[in-house]
Amino acid sequence: MRTFSEVYTALRRKNRGQYGLLAGCCFFSVLLITSYACMMRSPTILTVLPEGGDSRKQVMMVFVLAVIGCAVFTTYAAGLFFRQKSRETGVFLALGASRHQLRNELVRELAVLSLSACAAGAILGAPLAWGIWQCFRLLLVDSEEMPLAFDPQAYLLALLFSAYVVIMLFLLAARFIRRTNIIDIVQESHKSEPIHAVPRWYGPVGIVLALCGALLGYLTPSFFVRVLHWYAPGWVDAVFYLPTLLGLYMVLLHSVVNGWRRHKNRYKTIISDAMMKFQGRQTVRNMLVMALLIGGAYFASFYAPMLGSSMAHSYDTRPIDFAYHWRADQDIPERDEVQRLADEAAVEITAWAQQPAAVLGVDGTYSIETETGFGTTYTTAYAALLNGATFFSESAYNALTGQNINILPGTCANVLDDEGGSSYLSGGDVTHLTNMTTGKTLDVTPAEPLCYSLLLGCYVLDDADYAIIAAGLDHIYREEYVFFNVADAENSYAFAKALFYEIVDRSGPEVEVGDYYDDVSAAIAAQKGEPYDFAPENAAALGLDTIDYADRDSSAFRLYWKYMPQFRVLDKNDFITTMAVFLMLFVFIALVCFAAVIVIAFTRCMTIALTSARVYDDLRHLGAPNAYLFCAVRGQVSRVFVVPALTGTGLIWAFYMIMLYFNGIPYGFTGSELQGLATCAAVVTAISALLYLVYRLTRRSVCHALHIHT
Amino acid sequence: MLSVQNLHKSYQVGKTTYEVLKGVSLQVGEGEFVAVMGPSGSGKTTLLNCISCYIPADNGSITLGGEEIARLDEDELARVRNRKLGFVFQDFLLLDGLTVRDNILLPRIIAGQSDAAMEADADSLCDVFGITAIRDKYPAEISGGEKQRTAVARALINRPLLILADEPTGNLDSKSSRAVIDSFAQARHALGATIFMVTHDSFAASFCDRVIILRDGVVWRTLSKGEQERSAFQDTLLDAIREMGKE
Structure with missing residues (x-):
């Protein structure tokens, strides 16, 4: 060995564990972020996630969490690397090495390490995403939309x-080299990271803060929009979640330093308590990252069960097996043709109802938005003719739904969902109706809303009023609604698909539009001579x-075609393939986040x-006997x-409850939401069992490293 | 060789300032073996760290071989540490990834003076300190005494003006301590080294020509061995320490 570089090489060989850990952390972080980014920006995903939609926002939100988590994780690994390296650096300085010499060597090896680890992570990120996606396609579900680009x-x-x-890495290295006190540098690797006394009130106050932050963060944007008529910039909304972060940190601090259980004999856990406390600062930061990632992972994990439960509930509670409607100028199969298709498929039609509906112009308020330097504000204005809505006569409504309602003349009832909710989707009350062909108008007063999910957002008029206002309507403003049942719905999939394809094939280009x-x-x-944005x-x-x-x-077609039929058996059987990309994307995200959690916890x-x-x-x-040492390891x-798993799970569970409770008016939980929560609880149980398994494996590895028998 | 004049050093902990060295002055002549003793907190290690410029002094001057080292810039200090000073630490500070021989060679490698002669120098130092048999082993594979002898050999490889040793026997048993002290004595006699050692150990100090006793940041007394036997000098040292305790 003749040169300083050779000394560095020899030390690197000897300390390859330290280098491996740092390189591994960099590689793993970049790998995760690259695969996530590849997936998030994939045309396959972007095609199905509507721009500005909640799904895309959720994907982005978890991505930000993953980036923060990986950034903190790599920074921690780098800090650890420099701490471990400080002893040899101190020795070099003590023996007369110049900082210039050290900088040259450190820069060279950091450049090789970081660039190769990042390059490997970035190069393998896309194949990893592709591989996982292919596994999903092979093992779980595949559809025409699934091929990944x-x-x-x-x-x-x-x-x-x-x-x-x-x-x-280079900034930390520069700071590391700049340090002047050799004694401090030599002793750096022996230094603990103690946390000083943490008051016991940190725990309960942290929980309250975390919950308040979740509540505040979720509700404040609605408050801004509804009360202040202000769409705040995203970062303003995000600020209100900060108490959650602070609360979480306080809870973790309390958990590490004080613990939640008041032992009768504090000496029982004195070793693990003391050791955790003296490595507390970094441990708490790691735990915070893990808790956030676990929260993000569960948020993604809950997507499939919540959507699945909600859809299953809506299919199961749908009172009609087959429902479809069309614009009156279209040549769509009616009873005879449907009967013929049913006969061919050996399906028995047991009940048939077909009723007309009218599309009328209605009044309402609309928003006039003003872009400001600080978000968007809006004012509302009234228009006597704002947009269109579908209207039934009360007898048509009764015939379709089997209900027996009576609408008073001069009144108009809005249709909500079966549970009387979803009013934000229903269009709200209207008071002024317009026949778009004749120009005739009718003033009405709002009546008590009706409940029927299949006709959510429609309106019902008194028969006489309907006849007056719908008279003379052109065909493009008339619709036909058909509801029918079959004897054996479960075995009518082939018929349902054939009828669906027939409806699509016979629909003209004029109705090839979204909802x-x-x-x-x-x-x-057109009357104003303006372009129509939604054309x-x-x-x-x-x-x-x-x-x-x-x-x-x-x-996209199944979810957004304006005239998409609602055939229970078709919707039910095709749900997984129709939603495959959505479902698998969130499974992928959960997988990535949990993988990150496991690696961080293990490290x-x-x-x-x-x-x-x-x-x-x-x-x-x-x-100390082996059993005592084992207990101390287990305690650490x-x-x-456990602490990040409990806090992350608890937090996301609380956030989900808040979200579901305040989602829709009236506030509360619907049957499908409760069903979804039950499925999510099963998911939490399964994943917790998996984490427990990883915990056991990690515990075994730690014991092995410390020569403690398990 | 080494001259320290009116050295002051204080530490700030929170709002409290602790003055550790309150005007220490001392001289070490060429080829001398000098120890610094004193109770905990008397400023021994701080004095050594100031002399080696590991920590900056607040005031005073430190002259080594006629060169004022307290005012040197970073690069010049590195050169002084490498060429003019040799260090022996309580916990050895050998690099675990290098063999005994490579550890000894380190100051020469850092100086960029790697030639065939350096290996011969290292081998001859191994011979002097009785560590030839272990020269290809790693620090984890050798005893504490062997580690410290390796550290002494490393301190001498560049033939420095002065060896600074901080509690070199602090982590060793009596047998290993004796071996290390013998290696210092050998370094002095065989290589003409000048040694400045901080120690708690009256036995180790009794091998020195002179012992400077610090108390509360000032030189309390300087004792010279003169013609005394080692054991008599140790008794003198112990008497002085007892006397200091009574005051």
Whole structure:
């Protein structure tokens, strides 16, 4: 060995564990972020996630969490690396090495380590995402929409994160080299990271703060919009979640330093308590990251069960097996043709109801938005003719639904869902109706709303009023509604699919529109000589899903076609394939987040083990039996796993409850939401069991590293 | 060789200032073996850290071989540490990833003076300190005494003006302590080294030519061995320590 570089190489070889840990953490972080970014920016995903929609926002939110988690994780790993390296650096300085010499060597090895780890992570990120996705396709579900495509722009995000990792490493290295006190540098690796006394009130106050933050963060945007008429910028809304973060940190601090159980004999856990306390600062930060990632992972995990339960509930409680409607100018199969298709499929039609409906212009208020430098404000204005809505006569409504309602002349009832909710989707009360063909108008007063999910958002008029206002309507403003049942609904899938395809095949290009399209609004725009934003040719520019008969099995078509039939057996059987991309995306996100949690927890536990090795040796010299040492290890490792798991799960559970309770008016939980929560509880149980398994494996590894028998 | 004049050093802990060295002055001549003793908190290690410029002094001057080292910049200090000073630490501070021989060579490698002769120098130091048999082993594989002898050899590889030793026997049993002290004596006699050692150990100090006793940050007394036997000098040291305790 002749040169300083050779000395560095020899030390690197000897300390390859330290280098491996740092390189592994960088690689793993970049790998996760790249695969997540590839998935998030994939055209496959973007095609099905509506722009500005909740799903896309949720994906982005968990991505931000994952980025924060991975950033904190790599920064921690880098800090640990420099701490471990401080002893040899101190020796070099003490023996007369110049900082210039050290900087050269450190920069060279950090450059190789960080660039190769980041490059490997970035290169393998896309194949990892692709591999997982292919596994989903192979093992879980596959559909026409599932083939995965990548957008090279995703690599920009990977590049940005890699740049963060590299810059962070070099900044820490620069700070490390700049330190002047050699004694401090030499002793750095022996230093603990103690947390000073934490008052016991941190625990309960932390819980209250976390819950208040979740409540505040969720409700404040609605308050801004409804009361202040202000769409605040995203970061303003995000600020209100900060108490949650603070609360979470306080809860974790309290858990690490004080613990929640008041032992009668505090000496029972004195070793694990003391060791946790003296490595507390980094442990708490790691736990915070883990808790947030567990929260994000569960948030993603809950997507499939919540959606599945909600859809299953809606299919099961649907009173009609087959429901479809069409614009009166379309040549859509009616009773004879449907009967013929049913006969061919050996399906027995048991009840048939077909009734007309009218699309009328209605009054209402609309928003006039003003972009400001600080979000968007809006005012509302009234228009006597705002948009269109579907109207039934009371007898048509009774015939379709089997209900027996009586609407008083001069009144108009809005239809809500079966539980009397979803009023925000129903259109609300109207008072002024317009026949778009004749120009005739009718003033009505709102009546008590009706409940029938299949006709959510429609209106019902007194028969006489309906006859007056609907008279002379052009065919494009008339619709036909058909509801029918079959004898053996479970075995009618082939018939349902054939009928669905027949309906699509016979629908003309004039109705190849999304459910956002409104004939009345289109006519109003045409009268004013203005372009109609929601016309098929303009919809894509607004980020809306466009409808194409050629993609009749796509999720966009099934979810958003204005005249999409509601066939229970078709919806039920095709639910998984229709929603495959949505469901698998969130499963993927959960997988990525949980993988990150497991790696962080494992790394942290092994670090604790290594830094506590001397304490365990001393305990052994003092005569501590193996069982005692095992209990001490269990006390440490279990805390690293259990505390973030409990806080993360508890937090997301509370947040979900808040979200479901306040989602929709009236406030409360619907049957499907409760059913979904029960499924989510099963998911939590299954994942907790998995985490417990990882905890056991980690505990075994830690014991092995400390030569403690399990 | 080494001259320390009116050295002051204080630490700030919170709002309280602790003055550790309150004007220490001392001289160490060429080829001398000098120890600094004193109770805990008397400023022994702080004095050593100031002399080695590990920590900056508040006031005073430190001259080594006629060069004022307290005012040197970073690069010059590194050069002084490498060429003019040798260090022996209580916990050895050997690098675990390097063999005994490579550890000894480290100051020479840092200086960029790697030539065939350096390996011969290292081997000859191994011979002097009786560690030839373990020169290819790693620190984890050798005893505490062997580690400290390795550290002494490392301190001498660049033939420094002065060896600074901080509690070199603090972590060793009596047999290993004796071996380390013998290695210092050998370094002095065989290589003409000048040694400045901080210690708690009156036995180790009794091998020195002179012992400077610090108390509360000032030089309380300086005792010279003169013609005394080692054991008599140790008794003198112990008497002085007892006397200091009574005051």
